[in-house]
Every structure is written in structure tokens, then in C-alpha cells.
Amino acid sequence: MPHTDSSTRSLPRCSTQGTQTLDRSFDILQAIAARGAQGATIEALSADTQLSRATLYRLLKAMKSYGFVRLPRLRGPYFLGYQLLSLGAQAGNTGGVRELARPALLRLCETFQDSFFLFVQDGYYALCLELHEGANPTQSFADCVGARVLSGVGQGSLALLSHLPTAARAQILEHNAPRLLREYAISDSALRSTFKQVRQQGFACGLADRVLPLHTGVAVPILDASAAPVGALSCALPSVRMTPLYQQRLVQAMRKEADSIAQRLGA
Structure with missing residues (x-):
């Protein structure tokens, strides 16, 4: 089957600090999703999102605590978390x-x-x-x-x-x-x-x-x-x-x- 459309939605970005954090978090989730079954390393996420490693680690730590991302192996790739599956099932x-x-x-x-x-x-x-x-x-x-x-x-x-x-x-x-x-x-x-x-x-x-x-x-x-x-x-x-x-x-x-x-x- 051909690739599916994983591009981000065309929505306006706000410039306040709080919404900037949300924008970056959504960008990270989109980047992880785009990597599929292989997951996304810090190096890949940095290249895909243009965010610094420090910013990535900070946001990933927060999202991991909420179950939005997973890190099965230390220093391994990140994957989408099971909490997203739960939310998606309810939304769907x-x-x-x-x-x-x-x-x-x-x-x-x-x-x-x-x-x-x-x-x-x-x-x-x-x-x-x-x-x-x-x-x-x-x-x-x-x-x-x-x-x-x-x-x-x-x-x-x-x-x-x-x-x-x-x-x-x-x-x-x-x-x-x-x-x-x-x-x-x-x-x-x-x-x-x-x-x-x-x-x-x-x-x-x-x-x-x-x-x-x-x-x-x-x-x-x-x-x-x-x-x-x-x-x-x-x-x-x-x-x-x-x-x-x-x-x-x-x-x-x-x-x-x-x-x-x-x-x-x-x-």
C-alpha cells in the first residue's frame, strides 16, 4: 500500500511561551509517529524538529511521565506511548x-x-x-x-x-x-x-x-x-x-x- 499522509495540519502557530511548548511537543509526537516501528532517536528527532537536545530531553521527559512517549531501552529510540492509544480509542x-x-x-x-x-x-x-x-x-x-x-x-x-x-x-x-x-x-x-x-x-x-x-x-x-x-x-x-x-x-x-x-x- 502507498504511504499515508502524515504531514502536520495547516494551523496557525501562536507565539506565547505556553503554546510554543505545545507546538514543540506536537512536532515531536509527529516526528516519532513518522518513524514508525523503528522509533525515533534523539539524533533523528533533532534533525526532524530542529530542536536542541536539551529542549528535546526536557519535553520528552515530561511526555514520558504522562504516557505519551515510551523509551523501552535506555539510550534507545523513542516510541509513541500507550496513553495515546487509549485517548485515540475514545476519540475514535x-x-x-x-x-x-x-x-x-x-x-x-x-x-x-x-x-x-x-x-x-x-x-x-x-x-x-x-x-x-x-x-x-x-x-x-x-x-x-x-x-x-x-x-x-x-x-x-x-x-x-x-x-x-x-x-x-x-x-x-x-x-x-x-x-x-x-x-x-x-x-x-x-x-x-x-x-x-x-x-x-x-x-x-x-x-x-x-x-x-x-x-x-x-x-x-x-x-x-x-x-x-x-x-x-x-x-x-x-x-x-x-x-x-x-x-x-x-x-x-x-x-x-x-x-x-x-x-x-x-x-
Whole structure:
């Protein structure tokens, strides 16, 4: 699967001392996360964050005391702490959508043997809250829980974008348009022309892009009582396997699961 988007969010930085400490701490966490299973040494963190060793040791000591980072071996690399896993699990199940979607994804995966995902809108990204990988090989923009996909890329983000309020959608598109064109060869006009169609037909297909040109999928939104998207169920598979009949079967099954989740959320 291709790399996921681990870039930091485009948020303004404040200059007060307290917020500067927070900014640096978040930068450290992002740097550790980017190093993955190998962890991040002090040398690597210094290079990635441009912070001095003294500052790094001070902040890492504080974050370690709260469980946000781990140091399994003395003088070894740092890893993300288990407290983040605990917080992430609580954040990921806001409203219960993740808990309800998990068995739905499993049923879909067992039926079709393809990979299925739960996405939610997270700022300028679609965040993968849950996934089940099927036996059929494929590639996806989200290779793990917690992966963020730039909004506008892939069918999951399109299902979410299409059902956002017009102003919110416009803001996201304005922000993401340069990267979408530069990195994925997805134009703003191509995106805007799909939203009405997605709302009318009730599902989204990912736009052709230069990163995964041989893969496709479909996604259906999970809508609350006000028709706002609380999530989207998505699947990924090679384009050669997506026949019109297979797409129809996928959409029908996924829509049934999405409607069931929406009903249970509103109960």
C-alpha cells in the first residue's frame, strides 16, 4: 500500500511561551509517529524538529511521565506511548460510529473478500477509523487505522465531501486544491462536477489519480437525521475487478450497512 499522509495540519502557530511548548511537543509526537516501528532517536528527532537536545530531553521527559512517549531501552529510540492509544480509542468512537461500523466492515469483508474502511471527516483530511483487509490483494490510500487521506482523494473522502455544507466543502477545496493537482493530478473542476452526482446516486467512486491509477472502489455515506455525514463506508479493489454488476452488489450491501448504522446512531 502507498504511504499515508502524515504531514502536520495547516494551523496557525501562536507565539506565547505556553503554546510554543505545545507546538514543540506536537512536532515531536509527529516526528516519532513518522518513524514508525523503528522509533525515533534523539539524533533523528533533532534533525526532524530542529530542536536542541536539551529542549528535546526536557519535553520528552515530561511526555514520558504522562504516557505519551515510551523509551523501552535506555539510550534507545523513542516510541509513541500507550496513553495515546487509549485517548485515540475514545476519540475514535465519538458517538459510537466506530463500534457500530466494526461488525459491519467485518461482514462486508467476509462476503466480498475485499478490503473495507470507515472514514470520518477530520479537518482537511478523511481519517481512517477502522479497516478490515480482505483476502483479495489491493492497494489503498489508507494502510492502517489512523491514516489520513487528503480530502478529494479516494472514494471515502468524496462520499464525505459531497454531503458537507457548501461553505465547509468550499473551504476544504480551496485549501487542498494545489496539493490535489500537484500530487494526484486531480483538478478542482473534476471534483466539483462530482458532488451533485454522488448525492443523487448515493455513493461515490474515486476519481482517477496518478498515485493509484489501477485501483478503484466505492463508498457510501453514513448520514445522521439532518443528512450530515458522520462517516463513510469505503472499499478498495483493482479496477479490473470492478464490473458494473459487482459495483451494484457492493453498493447495495454497503448502503444496507450504512443505513443500519445511521438508524442505530439515532436510536
